Amino acid sequence: GEDVEQSLFLSVREGDSSVINCTYTDSSSTYLYWYKQEPGAGLQLLTYIFSNMDMKQDQRLTVLLNKKDKHLSLRIADTQTGDSAIYFCAERREKGWGKLQFGAGTQVVVTP
Amino acid sequence: GAVVSQHPSRVICKSGTSVKIECRSLDFQATTMFWYRQFPKQSLMLMATSNEGSKATYEQGVEKDKFLINHASLTLSTLTVTSAHPEDSSFYICSASPWNSGNTIYFGEGSWLTVV
Numbered sequence: 001g002e003d004v005e006q007s008l009f010l011s012v013r014e015g016d017s018s019v020i021n022c023t024y025t026d027s028s029s030t031y032l033y034w035y036k037q038e039p040g041a042g043l044q045l046l047t048y049i050f051s052n053m054d055m056k057q058d059q060r061l062t063v064l065l066n067k068k069d070k071h072l073s074l075r076i077a078d079t080q081t082g083d084s085a086i087y088f089c090a091e092r093r094e095k096g097w098g099k100l101q102f103g104a105g106t107q108v109v110v111t112p
Numbered sequence: 113g114a115v116v117s118q119h120p121s122r123v124i125c126k127s128g129t130s131v132k133i134e135c136r137s138l139d140f141q142a143t144t145m146f147w148y149r150q151f152p153k154q155s156l157m158l159m160a161t162s163n164e165g166s167k168a169t170y171e172q173g174v175e176k177d178k179f180l181i182n183h184a185s186l187t188l189s190t191l192t193v194t195s196a197h198p199e200d201s202s203f204y205i206c207s208a209s210p211w212n213s214g215n216t217i218y219f220g221e222g223s224w225l226t227v228v
Contacts, residue, residue: 031215041221041222042118042205042221043156043205044219045216048216092217098146098209098217099158099161100156101158102155102156102157103155104154104155105155
């Protein structure tokens with residue numbers, strides 16, 4: 001299939017690290033993205049990684065990419081209550097410049 | 113940083129009427145913009161690719177006569193939902209990339225459409 005898959009829910013305690021996982025199916029994907037969506041709002045671009053990289057770090061965010069297994073993860077260090085949101089991973093395929101295929105989204109709930 | 117803005121953020125219209133949603137790139141030019149639709153608690157589904165100066169490209173299953181797209185300038189794309197019905201109620205969101213940084217894809221704030 002052509003689905004991007006994510007786990008639907010993650011509960012994490014404030015101060016702990018969160019890890020959100022994503023798998024994709026298209027080996028021609030060029031870039032992979034992580035977006036954050038808060039209730040009723042648009043999508044905030046968090047970070048993206050080129051498919052020939054295996055890691056990218058940006059402040060509290062670390063993206064790991066295993067191209068062989070088509071597995072992508074987003075780690076949020078020192079998770080805060082403001083990190084509670086839905087996180088979407090998305091793949092940009094080689095032939096679809098600018099088009100993104102989204103996963104179903106992972107709802108992250110941060111508890112005190 | 114780059115910003116994509118949508119207007120209106122919320123709109124209520126009567127069945128059978130048409131409603132226009134605007135998507136603007138505020139500080140960059142975008143020859144291509146994308147329109148997505150999101151139902152509550154679901155993911156985003158691509159509807160169409162908006163091309164400046166030419167016809168939009170629609171995804172399979174999207175009615176082009178119902179969802180009219182106009183990309184008249186390098187900073188503005190509009191989506192018009194014609195003869196709206198309650199099942200068209202949804203969250204519509206657009207995306208765009210700066211021409212010189214096509215890897216960064218920004219989304220607008222989204223527009224909630226309710227058809228009554």
